Amino acid sequence: MSRSIAVLGGTGPEGFGLARRWVKAGETVIIGSRDAKRAQQAADKIRACVPNAQVSGDENSVACVSADVVVLTVPFEGHAALLKHIKPAIRPGSIVVDATVPLAASVGGRAIRTLGIWQGSAAQEAAELLPNVAVVAAFQNMAADLLNGDGPVECDVIVCSDDASALQSVRGLAAKIPGVRAIDGGKLENARILEQMTALLVGLNIRHKGHSGIRITGLPNEKYKT
Ligand SMILES: NC(=O)c1ccc[n+]([C@@H]2O[C@H](COP(=O)([O-])OP(=O)(O)OC[C@H]3O[C@@H](n4cnc5c(N)ncnc54)[C@H](OP(=O)(O)O)[C@@H]3O)[C@@H](O)[C@H]2O)c1
Numbered sequence: 001m002s003r004s005i006a007v008l009g010g011t012g013p014e015g016f017g018l019a020r021r022w023v024k025a026g027e028t029v030i031i032g033s034r035d036a037k038r039a040q041q042a043a044d045k046i047r048a049c050v051p052n053a054q055v056s057g058d059e060n061s062v063a064c065v066s067a068d069v070v071v072l073t074v075p076f077e078g079h080a081a082l083l084k085h086i087k088p089a090i091r092p093g094s095i096v097v098d099a100t101v102p103l104a105a106s107v108g109g110r111a112i113r114t115l116g117i118w119q120g121s122a123a124q125e126a127a128e129l130l131p132n133v134a135v136v137a138a139f140q141n142m143a144a145d146l147l148n149g150d151g152p153v154e155c156d157v158i159v160c161s162d163d164a165s166a167l168q169s170v171r172g173l174a175a176k177i178p179g180v181r182a183i184d185g186g187k188l189e190n191a192r193i194l195e196q197m198t199a200l201l202v203g204l205n206i207r208h209k210g211h212s213g214i215r216i217t218g219l220p221n222e223k224y225k226t
Pocket residue numbers: 008009010011012013014015032033034035038039072073074075076077078079082099100101102103139140141142143144145198
């Protein structure tokens with residue numbers, strides 16, 4: 001399937017790791033940044049290590065203009081402002097994937113706690129700010145350190161959305177990362193749980209000095225397949 005994926009905040013570890021994995025899998029990726037030059041430098045870095053890479057870099061809203069899928073990987077403090085900034089640039093019919101976690105660190109608190117969000121979660125805030133767009137919550141529980149390594153990422157990605165078709169598309173995208181199983185996590189309101197789980201994983205990483213992720217067990221085999 002030919003599509004273009006814009007990864008906003010793709011200069012940071014989470015977005016860069018996702019972008020690099022997707023480019024490696026043959027996807028076309030546009031790295032987004034507040035600064036076009038920084039985005040281009042990140043794209044160059046991927047191009048240097050992936051043969052025949054389909055990757056470019058641009059300012060966040062410019063990156064959205066030609067994207068079929070827009071992935072948000074920015075700290076929560078920049079989330080709402082970024083959504084307002086890109087809103088006019090998002091193409092009709094495109095999907096917005098939100099990996100943002102509202103960690104309390106965004107307001108000077110601890111990364112092992114999340115903030116209370118009026119809408120329920122960062123992803124639901126995105127859906128409120130982009131009312132005509134299919135918003136999907138995913139990748140909140142995926143450690144950037146593992147994404148930026150070369151081995152398989154041994155974790156499950158729980159994907160939530162109120163749009164069934166967008167949810168399926170993003171499951172397919174997640175499953176392109178070696179080691180990942182993408183699971184239908186139901187409605188977007190479940191994003192509040194995914195976001196809180198990240199705070200727990202951050203705490204586990206600090207306590208046990210690792211890069212934790214989650215695996216869901218006990219579902220019928222076909223539910224792990226995309
Ligand atoms: N790191 C992880 O392991 C991990 C795992 C799961 C989920 N997440 C979530 O994914 C998101 C990104 O994580 P990260 O560790 O990559 O974050 P980060 O390094 O702090 O930020 C990512 C990028 O966002 C841009 N940015 C920073 N402040 C911004 C603002 N106020 N407004 C708009 N853009 C801003 C920066 O790019 P430019 O300066 O180039 O614009 C930066 O390189 C966060 O919400 C995080 O909670 C992270």
